[in-house]
Amino acid sequence: MALNKDDVQNIAHLARLAIDEADIPAYAQNLSNILALVEQMSAVDTSGVAPMAHPLEMAQRLREDVVSEENLREHFQQHAPAVENGLYLVPKVIE
């Protein structure tokens, strides 16, 4: 499946990636090549095959409901890009 410029822009938006206008043709080409590689899968008959999400047949282990973490706010926020009064700051969110 060949991707065009609009496809690349839509995917880049979905993934919140700023892409230089000038780089879009190269992305379109590379992504199309990758998808062409991946397309080999479609030739395989997988009817009746169970999808494999994990390498190991294990069940989820459950944690006891115990508070084990202490407050490390200052430690975690030491290198944060923008913090005030213990809050992480982002540009105004409009709802």
Next chain:
Amino acid sequence: MHTKTLAELSAGLAAGEFTSVELTEHFLARIRQHDGRLNSFITVTEEQALAQAREADARRAAAQAGPLTGIPIAHKDIFCTDGVRTSCASKMLDPFIAPYDATVVARFLQAGMVMLGKTNMDEFAMGSSNETSFYGPVKNPWDLACVPGGSSGGSAASVAARLTPAATGTDTGGSIRQPAALCGITGLKPTYGRVSRYGMIAFASSLDQAGPMAATAEDCALLLGAMAGFDERDSTCAEREVPDYHAALGGDLKGLRIGLPREYFGEGLDSQVAAAVETAIAEYKKLGAEVVAISLPNTHLAVPTYYVVAPAECSSNLSRMDGVRFGYRCENPKDLEDLYKRSRGEGFGSEVKRRIMVGAYALSSGYYDAYYLKAQKIRQLISQDFTEAFKQVDVIMGPTAPSAAFRLGEKKDDPVAMYLADIYTIAVNLAGLPGMSVPCGFADGLPVGLQLIGNYFDEARLLNVAHQYQLATDWHRRLPEGF
């Protein structure tokens, strides 16, 4: 001192031939002297290393030393290290000082190992040549014009040049085995779930696994023993006892059944690599093993399947890199969307962006069934190939990579050509099996790796199979000139 294996260093420390401080100073000096040419380290933690070395010597004086106490190690910069930059070789995490230790890092600290620093890698472990690093490419010590392989290229190159006796790596599609092969060292990717992934920055969660990289299989056995084991912080970590891998070395290979998958010796395999691997197989026969021709019929689907599964998982795993709580944030974002898009657009390199986009596309509505679900089904088929094979054989062997190290820049602009460098290693990750690469010769002066694939949790056997070969050969003893 640096020509000794880790096991020999362990014996030397125990015998009091040298102290950990001496050893650490020696390797730090080597890093200072040689790493300018290799670029294998992103961060060298000299002061901490010496402090840890002093502590290790004190431990030894108090008769509380284990086999790894006092031995230096370097960690791939994908493992979180408390108080030390953990960059994943990305501009995105260049400002990230991890506030905690990865389980693997903590376990090596507990064992008394000395951390020399953090090694270079492909950005977020996405690459097979170590050319996608924000900190520049790593050079192969055997030929500085060649790549060391990737993504654990810094770990492989630094061990090959003996700037460190050992390093950690991670392997999502071959990222321990392929650079180990290209740099002429020994590397092990354990069974998925054998080693905790906690604190290891995720690329593709269902494929990622940490493992040791060192000169020999014996060294890897010592390292794996310290790394492996249950971790309550990782739901996918197996609750299973850790055997004494080092003690399990020994025992001959008489009657060992080695499977040679015909698909691993076909088109695309460099003839000198093929010759080296065949010579190694002949050596195994001499050691008493028998060879069985097998087939892994879905091998050709491994790369396509991987390039759906891995990007899909990475597109989601890397969403947390958003410039809000840690890491890189763009200058003066004008609104929230701008903050996200520019922080991520500027923070990630182009290969990472490509993979995120492929993944987002494969998961998007309307394409999920054709890509992600399909890939999961083929993953099942690939895994079943191995299950069938292991009914007939004890270990599978073949080349680790289709060629020896290629030149810097050779495949950089052709992602698909690059992806095929992992054609023999990727299926192992999809199945979750353990795999190793062991030096087995040279092609035009560049190292060649023999790949060994074992059954689930069969690392002890795998390590011994590699160890017996290394007792009979000396490829693992060869060192690159000039270091």
Next chain:
Amino acid sequence: MMEWETVIGCEIHTQLATKSKIFSGAATAYGAEPNTQACAVDLGLPGVLPVLNKEAVRMALMFGLAVNAEIGKRSVFARKNYFYPDLPKGYQISQFELPIVGKGELSIELEDGQTKVVGITRAHLEEDAGKSLHEDFHGMTGIDLNRAGTPLLEIVSDPDMRSGKEASAYMRKIHALVTYLGICDGNLQEGSFRCDVNVSVRPKGQAEFGTRAEIKNLNSFRFVEKAVEYEVARQIAIIESGGKVIQETRLFDADKGETRSMRSKEEANDYRYFPDPDLLPVIVEDALIEQLRQGLPELPDAKKARFIEAFGLPAYDAAFLTGSRAMADYFEQVVESANCEAKMAANWVMGELSAALNRAELGIEQSPIGASQLAGLIARIADNTISGKIAKEVFEAMWSGEGDADQVIEKKGLKQITDSGAIEAIVDEVLANNAQQVENYRNAEPDKRGKMIGFFVGQIMKASQGKANPGQVNQLLKSKLDN
């Protein structure tokens, strides 16, 4: 004039009352300083991994059993991918294809006393997001991630409700159920229980649904009713004037009593769901289901039936008193400690106490008069220490914290006069002072006397400051007047 039918489905988010978060060991307590209950996992720091809280699973299963649902014996966590600053990882861990609770049902009581069965589509476990604080931080928004990772059970109903009243009755019933089960504190103000309603209208008799609007985050039963009423009127007005309802998310403005369009979080709503590779399938053993079934508390419907049966209460009273577990527990404790007629306890709880709580806008959990205190008051009526009328005065004093019933009665000298000599003296005095009325009474027809005796009772009660035992007064009067 076209007749319209309203169709409503609800999605209720209940915060589960666990001590720690669904995937981390951070506390869930409400109201802590910003980001002091957000650990590395909740912050989505690089390298961290989720581990599932056992209690959250048990609580979800208890709900499933309480609504007779199919239990998902193998449920799977999936990632719902979207970017939002209160969502640290860039995805929410939720359940998509295989929820832990499948189809079930719940009956609700309608105003006319009828019951109606509402289908439960599913209920699934997920993690809550953090909070965005919009006070001004130099034109920035502040992010508090304390709530991030709090376990939620999202309960999805079938589109079975046909009015705002039905929707609020459903919400009340779910509220009663989760608080009975003790799996949610039910605190609407703190956001522990939030309802999204999907509202659409269609011409009566039409089979297919109209286009729906989703009204988000309603945190009061009354708001649900109001929001639905407003939304139905809005949609009908649009359609009747030739317009089309668009599918969108709306917010309810409680001050204005109207809904308004909300900018969608991710315009395309392409959440790219896929199974979370960091978590494994949750397998529920039959033994656990059985154990939880045995341990289920008495649920509202069963309790109501028992109140009618065992206490002889009218259905209305039983429904009222079982409206919440706290109310029912309070009532039962009153009956038990007062050792009185259940109806008398019911009257006090539903009458005086509920009225006072409503005036003070308090829940029964916050009642200044505890169940045993109220029982103490009722016991004094039952044993004739005080009359019902005096009891109200005592109740007021108890409400204002003047002590328990006996203390108030003692302090204020409200004890009923039961000494027959003392009562007779008052009766004699009243009769002597009202000779004319005595004469009139004696001359009256017997069937008129009943009314006339009230005058004397009133005078006697007045003279005794309400403390004379009314029964004794009546008896004495009759014997003196009729002889």
